[in-house]
Amino acid sequence: MLHPLPKLVMGLIWILASILIFDLGFQLITIALAAGTLIVLERRSPFLVLALMVPFALFGFGFFTTSVLFRQDSPIALQMAAETPFGASAVSAGLILFFRAIACGMVSAVFVLTTDPGALIKALMVHWRLPPSVGFALFQALNLVPDLGRQMQDTRLARAMRRGRPPRRSPGPAELVSLIVPLLAYAIRRAGRSALAMEARGLTPGGKRTITNAPMLKQHDAVFAILSASALVFAIFVSGSISIG
Incomplete structure (x- = not known):
C-alpha cells in the first residue's frame, strides 16, 4: 500500500x-x-x-x-x-x-x-506536524458522517414502527425536513462528547504523544x-x- x-x-x-x-x-x-x-x-x-x-x-x-x-x-x-x-x-x-x-x-x-482517510491523517500528524487536536477532530468527523446516516435510518425505522407501516425506500422532501432537528440534536450531543474526549486525552499543543500504526x-x-x-x-x-x- x-x-x-x-x-x-x-x-x-x-x-x-x-x-x-x-x-x-x-x-x-x-x-x-x-x-x-x-x-x-x-x-x-x-x-x-x-x-x-x-x-x-x-x-x-x-x-x-x-x-x-x-x-x-x-x-x-x-x-x-x-x-x-x-x-x-x-x-x-x-x-x-x-x-x-x-x-x-x-x-x-x-x-x-x-x-x-485514517492513514492520511496519521501521516499528516507524523510527517507534516498536524496538531493532535486537529487530527482528533478530523477522526471524529470521519466517524460522524456514517453515524449520521445510521442515525437517520434508525429514526426513520422508529417512526415507521409507530405508524405501523414500512418506511419508504428513500425519504421524501417533507421527511427530510422533519429529520433535520433530530439529526442536528444528535450531532450536537456527539460534539459535546468529542470535546470531553479531547479534554480527557490531554490534547494540548506541544505535548509528546505516540501515534500507532502510522504509515511510514x-x-x-x-x-x-x-x-x-x-x-x-x-x-x-x-x-x-x-x-x-
Missing part, C-alpha cells in the same frame, strides 16, 4: 499542471491515465468511472458555455487555443476548459478512492513518485504542451 503523502503531493502536481498547461491533448491524456489507473490497477467498474466524470463534466460545461457565449479571453489563451484543430478559438478554449475540469476532478478521484515511507513510495513524475513529463512531451498559459 502506497504512502498517502507522496500520492497527495503528486496529485497536487498533476492538478497544478492541468491548470497551468492550456492544451487539450494534455487534458485528455490526464483523463485517460486517471481512468486507466482506476479501471486497470484498482479494478473499478468503468461505469463507476464514467459516473465520477459526470459532476466534473457538468462543472466544466459551465466553463464551456461561458467561454463560447460570454467570451473575454486573454491573448495567450486565444493564441494557445488557435493551435488546436477545433475551429473557432472560443470553442477551442471552451473545450480545453471543459476537459480541464474533468482532468482535475479525475486526479482528485484517484487520490480519494485509493487513500485511507518505504522504497516503493519513491518508485511511485518517480513513475508518476515520468508519466507527467511524458504527457507534456506527447501533447507538445511546453508553453504555459
Whole structure:
C-alpha cells in the first residue's frame, strides 16, 4: 500500500499542471491515465468511472458555455487555443476548459478512492506536524458522517414502527425536513462528547504523544513518485504542451 503523502503531493502536481498547461491533448491524456489507473490497477467498474466524470463534466460545461457565449479571453489563451484543430478559438478554449475540469476532478478521484482517510491523517500528524487536536477532530468527523446516516435510518425505522407501516425506500422532501432537528440534536450531543474526549486525552499543543500504526515511507513510495513524475513529463512531451498559459 502506497504512502498517502507522496500520492497527495503528486496529485497536487498533476492538478497544478492541468491548470497551468492550456492544451487539450494534455487534458485528455490526464483523463485517460486517471481512468486507466482506476479501471486497470484498482479494478473499478468503468461505469463507476464514467459516473465520477459526470459532476466534473457538468462543472466544466459551465466553463464551456461561458467561454463560447460570454467570451473575454486573454491573448495567450486565444493564441494557445488557435493551435488546436477545433475551429473557432472560443470553442477551442471552451473545450480545453471543459476537459480541464474533468482532468482535475479525475486526479482528485484517484487520490480519494485509493487513500485511507485514517492513514492520511496519521501521516499528516507524523510527517507534516498536524496538531493532535486537529487530527482528533478530523477522526471524529470521519466517524460522524456514517453515524449520521445510521442515525437517520434508525429514526426513520422508529417512526415507521409507530405508524405501523414500512418506511419508504428513500425519504421524501417533507421527511427530510422533519429529520433535520433530530439529526442536528444528535450531532450536537456527539460534539459535546468529542470535546470531553479531547479534554480527557490531554490534547494540548506541544505535548509528546505516540501515534500507532502510522504509515511510514518505504522504497516503493519513491518508485511511485518517480513513475508518476515520468508519466507527467511524458504527457507534456506527447501533447507538445511546453508553453504555459
